[in-house]
Amino acid sequence: MKSITQAEIKAALHYSSDTGVFTWLIKPSKNTSIGGVAGYVDRARGYRKITLNGDLYRAHRLAWVYFYGDEFSNCEFIIDHINHNKDDNRIVNLRICSQLDNCRNYPLSKRNKTGFTGVSFRSKKGLYYATIKVLNKSIHLGAFKTIELAIAARKEANVKYGFHEMHGAKS
Numbered sequence: 001m002k003s004i005t006q007a008e009i010k011a012a013l014h015y016s017s018d019t020g021v022f023t024w025l026i027k028p029s030k031n032t033s034i035g036g037v038a039g040y041v042d043r044a045r046g047y048r049k050i051t052l053n054g055d056l057y058r059a060h061r062l063a064w065v066y067f068y069g070d071e072f073s074n075c076e077f078i079i080d081h082i083n084h085n086k087d088d089n090r091i092v093n094l095r096i097c098s099q100l101d102n103c104r105n106y107p108l109s110k111r112n113k114t115g116f117t118g119v120s121f122r123s124k125k126g127l128y129y130a131t132i133k134v135l136n137k138s139i140h141l142g143a144f145k146t147i148e149l150a151i152a153a154r155k156e157a158n159v160k161y162g163f164h165e166m167h168g169a170k171s
Contacts, residue, residue, distance in 0.1 A: 002055045002057070004052065004053070004055070004057065004062070004065065005065075005070050006065050006066060006069050006070050008052070008053065009052070009062055009065060009066045010066065011025070011026075012024070012025055012026050012028065012052055012053075013025060013038055013050070013052070013062070013066070015062070015063055015066045015067070017063075017067055017090060017091040017092075018090065019090065020059075020063065020087075020088055020089035020090035020091070020093065021037055021089070022037070022038040022039065022050060022059060022062065022063075022089075023035055023036060023037055023038060024036050024038050028051070028052075038050045038059075039051075039059055041087050045086065046086035046087065047059070047060070047086045047087070048060075048086070048087050048089060050062060059087075059089045060079050060081065060086075060089045060094055061079060063089045063091060063094060064079055064091075064094060064096070067091050077096055078096070078097055078098065078099055078101075078102045079094050079095070079096060079097075080094070080095050080096075080097045080101070080102050080105055080164075081093055081094065082094070082095055082105065082164070082166055083166060083169075083171075084105075084106075084107040084166065084169065084170075084171035085171060101162075101164070104161075104162060104163040104164050104167055105163070105164035105166055105167050106167060106168070107168070107169060107170065107171035108168050108169060108170050108171070114128070114147060114150075116147075116150075116151050116154060116168060117154070117167065117168030118130055118131050118132050118133075118141075118154040118157070118168070119147065119150045119151055119154055121147070125143070126145075127143040127144060127145065128143070128144045128145075128146065128147050128149070128150035129141075129142070129143050129144075129150065130142055130144065130150040130151075130153040130154045130157070131154075132154060132157040132158070132161060132163075134161045139157070141153040141154060141157055
């Protein structure tokens with residue numbers, strides 16, 4: 001992230017920590033108005049982006065600096081959207097984390113057919129399989145007669161290996 005201070009953000013934008021919405025305090029261009037919602041949602045990735053002082057920023061990073069100050073503005077860090085909604089920039093939905101912890105809070109894949117991350121069904125055997133990937137290594141958790149048993153095994157592994165409680169939730 002390009003360096004920007006809390007003071008620079010607060011001079012141009014108002015941030016509501018309750019709603020996660022930024023509104024303009026200034027008129028940065030002819031197409032925006034004071035009080036209007038700042039930024040746009042990037043259709044490719046889903047993040048809200050805001051142009052400020054000629055530079056483009058993701059709104060969740062601006063929210064973090066706006067709320068907590070300048071301490072993280074000059075370093076690389078990951079801000080995770082806890083509920084997986086990349087346009088939900090309420091401060092209670094944001095957390096600083098490592099890349100590893102961010103990976104342990106991925107949403108449910110759109111390709112998932114069972115509705116639970118790490119659980120698959122193999123029709124030839126008529127069994128549900130539970131797996132988990134930890135530090136790039138797949139761990140087989142077992143084969144089960146019911147989906148409920150496979151899900152229980154995966155939930156137990158999520159806790160054991162430190163996955164976030166929202167990991168695998170639908171976004």
